[in-house]
Amino acid sequence: MKMSRPFGAILLLLAAVGTLTLTWKAGARFDPKPSPPNGMAVIDLTRAFEGLDEKNAKESELREYKLKLETEMKKMKETYDGEKSKFDALPDGQEKKDSFERARKLAIQLELENRFSTQKLDEATADTFRSLYAKIADASARLAKQAGYTMVVSTDEKVVIPQTGTDDVKRTISLKRFVFVDPVHDVTDDLVRMLNVEYKSAGGTVPASAKADEKAKPAAKPAGAPKKN
Secondary structure, X not given: OOOOHHHHHHHHHHHHHHHHHHXXXXXXXXXXXXXXXXXXXXXXHHHHXXXXXXXXXXXXXXXXXXXXXXXXXXXXXXXXXXXXXXXXHOOOOHHHHHHHHHHHHXXXXXXXXXXXXXXXXXXXXXXXXXXXXXXXXXXXXHHHHHHOOOEEEEOOOOOOOOOOOHHHHHHHXXXXXXXXXXXXXXXXXXXXXXXXXXXXXXXXXXXXXHHHHHHHOOOOOOOOOOOOO
């Protein structure tokens, strides 16, 4: 039985739409580059952290948290300054002694709160980077299985030897594990894209301030680009 031309055209159109839909879904999934030579892939952890949208969002949250702590400290400082001014203006007597005790108590509370706030901010920052590193490690394993890598290692060939004392220079040299790595092994950009796609798919957003900071950054020079004198 022959297919009418209009009906055949409709089927071709539906097939084309289906192909486009499948192509779009495949692209949204993530398509890593083929396995590097010998199956060995490397990532630049510094570049990976800097490229994560979630890291930018977390840093924005940490800045807000720090601002909140600083605001609380400022209020306590103002209370202390007010009591101290009152103490300085009072004549000798019981009222001045009472003011001194209040001011001393406030000073101790201010010092303790300052230490506690500093510790809380440090712990929150550590938790953020610990969590992000765990996600990078997990994504590296999944990326390796998906693309056929046999190992993913952190490369440090771009770590600069410091222009400081002998001990710092020797320590940095002794800790380095890579002197040169062919860029064909570098899958940092694949890893960052993978994590950013997953972050946004889960509803994650990047604050406007982080986007502005990213635009303000100077364009990265290609490897080996000469420096301006």
